[in-house]
Amino acid sequence: MKSFLYERATTTQQAVDALAKRLDAKLIAGGTNLLDLMKLEIEQPRHLIDVNSLPLSSIEPLPGGALRIGALVRNSDLAADSRIRREYPLLSQALLAGASGQIRNQATTAGNLLQRTRCYYFYDPRMPCNKRVPGSGCAALNGFNRIHAVLGASDHCIATHPSDMAVAMTALDARVETLSAAGARSFPIDQLYRPPGSTPHVETSLAQGEMITSVTLPPPPPGRQMYRKVRDRASFAFALVAVATIIDADSVAVRNARIAFGGVAPKPWRGIVAEQALLSARPSRDALEQIAEIALADARSQKHNAFKVPLAKRTLMHAIAESTRDG
Amino acid sequence: MSEQDDNALLTRRALLEGSAASALLLTTGMPLRSEAAAADEVSFAVHTNVVTLRINAHDSTLNLDSRTTLLDVLRHQLGLTGVKKGCDHGQCGACTVLVNGRRINACLTLAVMHENDEITTIEGLASGERLHPLQSAFIAHDGFQCGYCTPGQICSAAGMLEEARRGWPSHATHNLCAANIPLTDEEIRERMSGNLCRCAAYPNIVKAIAAAAHEARQ
Numbered sequence: 001m002k003s004f005l006y007e008r009a010t011t012t013q014q015a016v017d018a019l020a021k022r023l024d025a026k027l028i029a030g031g032t033n034l035l036d037l038m039k040l041e042i043e044q045p046r047h048l049i050d051v052n053s054l055p056l057s058s059i060e061p062l063p064g065g066a067l068r069i070g071a072l073v074r075n076s077d078l079a080a081d082s083r084i085r086r087e088y089p090l091l092s093q094a095l096l097a098g099a100s101g102q103i104r105n106q107a108t109t110a111g112n113l114l115q116r117t118r119c120y121y122f123y124d125p126r127m128p129c130n131k132r133v134p135g136s137g138c139a140a141l142n143g144f145n146r147i148h149a150v151l152g153a154s155d156h157c158i159a160t161h162p163s164d165m166a167v168a169m170t171a172l173d174a175r176v177e178t179l180s181a182a183g184a185r186s187f188p189i190d191q192l193y194r195p196p197g198s199t200p201h202v203e204t205s206l207a208q209g210e211m212i213t214s215v216t217l218p219p220p221p222p223g224r225q226m227y228r229k230v231r232d233r234a235s236f237a238f239a240l241v242a243v244a245t246i247i248d249a250d251s252v253a254v255r256n257a258r259i260a261f262g263g264v265a266p267k268p269w270r271g272i273v274a275e276q277a278l279l280s281a282r283p284s285r286d287a288l289e290q291i292a293e294i295a296l297a298d299a300r301s302q303k304h305n306a307f308k309v310p311l312a313k314r315t316l317m318h319a320i321a322e323s324t325r326d327g
Numbered sequence: 328m329s330e331q332d333d334n335a336l337l338t339r340r341a342l343l344e345g346s347a348a349s350a351l352l353l354t355t356g357m358p359l360r361s362e363a364a365a366a367d368e369v370s371f372a373v374h375t376n377v378v379t380l381r382i383n384a385h386d387s388t389l390n391l392d393s394r395t396t397l398l399d400v401l402r403h404q405l406g407l408t409g410v411k412k413g414c415d416h417g418q419c420g421a422c423t424v425l426v427n428g429r430r431i432n433a434c435l436t437l438a439v440m441h442e443n444d445e446i447t448t449i450e451g452l453a454s455g456e457r458l459h460p461l462q463s464a465f466i467a468h469d470g471f472q473c474g475y476c477t478p479g480q481i482c483s484a485a486g487m488l489e490e491a492r493r494g495w496p497s498h499a500t501h502n503l504c505a506a507n508i509p510l511t512d513e514e515i516r517e518r519m520s521g522n523l524c525r526c527a528a529y530p531n532i533v534k535a536i537a538a539a540a541h542e543a544r545q
Contacts, residue, residue, distance in 0.1 A: 006374060006439050031436055036417060048437075085496065101518055102431050235498065
């Protein structure tokens with residue numbers, strides 16, 4: 001690990017100022033991903049700003065029925081919160097499907113959103129990786145790319161975003177709130193992540209010195225919420241495919257539909273076209289197959305990950321069928 | 328904790344550059360290196376912090392390289408070798424300790440981040456000669472073979488039972504909103520998935536934890 005100056009921020013403004021002042025500064029909260037990457041010298045901050053003392057650890061109701069989740073709320077506390085379990089069960093399920101008990105106790109809301117990919121080639125400094133060393137190439141393209149993206153990837157990077165929580169928040173139309181020297185702003189979570197294109201090392205739309213302070217969830221949408229995760233082992237593994245759905249339907253019509261995928265793209269992948277198709281469909285086996293086709297219509301697989309396309313389709317069909325089942 | 332603020336760092340850096348430069352001139356008569364190159368080299372200087380850690384109800388004040396993980400302090404500076412280094416990447420759970428009663432991976436956190444925290448390691452679980460109920464249960468149910476993962480398993484189980492007592496759900500929980508979530512074997516296995524056992528003593532680890540949980544409810 002490279003040496004760094006450690007500093008503890010006591011106010012959010014102080015953290016933002018310190019972050020803006022130095023290009024080589026990073027914020028540390030849970031540290032479960034950042035420290036791991038620092039040990040491998042994939043991340044080499046020279047200045048580490050500990051934000052754990054900042055007052056961003058609460059979950060507060062907002063006027064109009066929304067909920068604000070502080071950036072420092074630990075994943076385990078968020079998953080166990082009674083309002084989240086009752087009104088946003090999708091988010092609890094996604095959090096509980098991620099990592100281990102120990103890691104969830106450390107990992108924070110903002111840190112979870114900003115965690116880096118688990119692509120093996122990104123983690124291996126001996127291999128080329130455009131995300132780690134821009135312009136060095138992508139070893140995954142012709143490598144063992146079983147866990148890689150089938151949607152939204154580019155010829156420069158096929159890494160996936162590893163978060164479960166962010167997939168649930170994407171389906172819930174969450175908004176990200178930030179603070180920087182330019183002031184506070186808020187934007188849809190979908191705008192947080194940038195497509196890899198030719199610059200996969202630029203992962204988010206956050207400006208230099210901009211810090212996530214909270215995530216807000218709009219009032220719970222009508223319908224049944226579900227998070228389905230498929231992985232290589234039953235627990236403590238990243239998703240091969242995950243599907244978040246929110247579906248308000250009866251045997252006659254679908255009134256509201258949200259679909260988001262995890263494990264298949266560089267960002268949580270919202271299936272807007274499939275959602276629209278579902279709205280005009282009557283839940284039947286044929287209709288489900290058609291919607292799954294639509295959701296994965298743009299899929300482009302690699303040598304080892306073609307299985308993800310039918311897996312994502314079936315997982316989606318299963319989630320919709322469960323959500324529209326009576327009782 | 329005494330931190331070096333930016334001013335202190337700049338002063339020290341200027342001092343180091345100054346003395347390095349004069350030493351170079353005195354010995355070789357060579358011209359000064361560019362300031363940028365010197366600053367780049369010096370900014371990799373080791374940064375230390377004086378930290379007081381409260382471990383097993385005992386305070387220790389240490390001067391630590393800021394890079395030191397909690398795990399390395401416990402093992403190397405404080406001789407608490409019950410906590411084990413398995414993977415050093417948060418994947419195996421051998422380094423699990425309790426911080427303010429919550430289980431975490433000591434390998435994925437910096438020691439300097441834990442001033443004012445109550446840290447408990449396997450060495451701090453027993454009351455004198457009286458073993459913690461989980462320690463007794465692991466012995467009674469033969470919950471280990473080589474024993475390397477055992478301190479982490481037991482600390483993790485202690486944290487996990489407290490989570491269950493507070494009604495936290497898990498991925499194995501069928502009804503997220505249930506007032507009482509029974510701690511079935513399936514629940515124990517899911518909640519303990521952050522602790523690996525290469526000897527695969529899992530069946531007896533589950534039995535030991537279930538027995539300790541049962542005893543705690545009596």
